[in-house]
Amino acid sequence: MTTAATMPETIMIDVARYHPEHDEEPQYERFEVPYRSDWVVLDALNHIKDQDDGSLTYRWSCRMGVCGSCGMMVNGVPVLTCAAFLRDYLPGPVRVEPLAGFPVERDLVVDLKDFIGKLSAVKPWIIREEETPLSEGEYKQSPGQLADFKQFSMCINCMLCYSACPVYQHEEEFVGPAALALAQRYNADSRDEGNAERYPLIWSDDGIWDCTFVGECSEVCPKHVDPAGAIQSAKLESTVGWYTSFLPLGRKRD
Amino acid sequence: MRASNEPFFWSMFSAGGMVAAMVIPALIIVTGFLLPAGAIGFDRLNTVLTNPIGRFVVLGITFLVFAHAAHRLRHTMIDLGVTQFRLQIAVAIYGLALGGVIWTAIVVFA
Numbered sequence: 254m255t256t257a258a259t260m261p262e263t264i265m266i267d268v269a270r271y272h273p274e275h276d277e278e279p280q281y282e283r284f285e286v287p288y289r290s291d292w293v294v295l296d297a298l299n300h301i302k303d304q305d306d307g308s309l310t311y312r313w314s315c316r317m318g319v320c321g322s323c324g325m326m327v328n329g330v331p332v333l334t335c336a337a338f339l340r341d342y343l344p345g346p347v348r349v350e351p352l353a354g355f356p357v358e359r360d361l362v363v364d365l366k367d368f369i370g371k372l373s374a375v376k377p378w379i380i381r382e383e384e385t386p387l388s389e390g391e392y393k394q395s396p397g398q399l400a401d402f403k404q405f406s407m408c409i410n411c412m413l414c415y416s417a418c419p420v421y422q423h424e425e426e427f428v429g430p431a432a433l434a435l436a437q438r439y440n441a442d443s444r445d446e447g448n449a450e451r452y453p454l455i456w457s458d459d460g461i462w463d464c465t466f467v468g469e470c471s472e473v474c475p476k477h478v479d480p481a482g483a484i485q486s487a488k489l490e491s492t493v494g495w496y497t498s499f500l501p502l503g504r505k506r507d
Numbered sequence: 508m509r510a511s512n513e514p515f516f517w518s519m520f521s522a523g524g525m526v527a528a529m530v531i532p533a534l535i536i537v538t539g540f541l542l543p544a545g546a547i548g549f550d551r552l553n554t555v556l557t558n559p560i561g562r563f564v565v566l567g568i569t570f571l572v573f574a575h576a577a578h579r580l581r582h583t584m585i586d587l588g589v590t591q592f593r594l595q596i597a598v599a600i601y602g603l604a605l606g607g608v609i610w611t612a613i614v615v616f617a
């Protein structure tokens with residue numbers, strides 16, 4: 254705990270800057286910002302944008318760990334900058350970089366295309382063989398059935414898990430932690446009947462089987478989604494599927 | 508999408524992990540401590556391990572643990588950034604494990 258007497262007046266922030274039109278590669282720029290014990294890294298960035306350089310580019314919105322848009326690398330670790338307190342990085346300097354593993358568009362803003370594409374590739378919606386007519390009421394679910402997938406539904410699409418995943422850093426095709434957890438969220442939902450449609454992608458070599466069970470995704474996830482756990486359960490299901498595919502009545506492999 | 512054959516290797520890996528965690532410590536205690544301390548007689552242990560079922564169990568345990576270690580090693584290489592020559596590396600690592608299993612078989616059934 255830093256006491257008032259030892260509390261610094263300012264802290265140094267090293268920000269990665271990149272402007273595709275005139276930079277070959279990212280440069281670091283150092284800013285000195287006031288230190289407040291209740292400031293988060295995002296406050297420091299907002300201060301810089303306000304006082305020092307209005308062209309600093311980054312994403313944020315809710316400032317309360319809900320929207321998932323303020324993820325960046327802080328001292329090399331992917332975090333939500335609205336939840337990363339400066340006091341945890343004393344005495345500084347604090348290095349702020351765009352999320353690792355994604356193409357940088359400008360300064361701290363990364364390209365989301367790959368991630369968004371992967372999210373929709375797992376068909377993250379309830380698939381029914383036949384919709385029950387509205388007149389028959391809602392699809393009921395017990396608390397136990399809800400608990401089967403609730404955790405996986407807490408994802409805010411912040412992409413921290415992709416930045417933390419060593420496999421995603423060199424395997425562009427890897428569907429990745431959040432999208433696989435999202436697939437599991439629907440596969441484990443008692444109202445859903447779409448597992449068979451999701452299996453070909455998530456059971457493939459680009460799906461769960463690219464995962465080497467490092468577990469960093471679950472470490473960095475701010476919402477305790479536990480993508481590593483989701484992938485692990487899917488591996489078990491896939492393995493059962495693989496063995497039973499050799500039985501007469503088993504699901505045939507594609 | 509091509510279905511993966513990884514489930515086979517993964518199931519051996521999982522089983523091996525289980526065996527490594529539960530059976531190997533017990534074996535270490537029995538052969539490393541209880542036997543030298545005289546708490547278990549050599550003859551008794553010898554009878555258990557050299558009857559045909561005992562031999563197969565020992566071989567099975569060793570096989571799973573080798574499979575586990577090989578699989579972990581193969582994936583750790585990828586995590587460490589060795590992403591080239593995957594097939595060659597896989598063949599070499601699983602080959603090494605298979606060699607260990609064959610060696611064990613020779614010792615166990617000798």
Ligand code: SF4
Nearest residue numbers: 408409411412414474
């Ligand atoms: S699983 Fe967690 S870390 Fe990954 S995108 Fe969702 S909330 Fe972020």
Ligand code: FES
Nearest residue numbers: 315316321323335
């Ligand atoms: S600004 Fe919304 S999560 Fe940080």
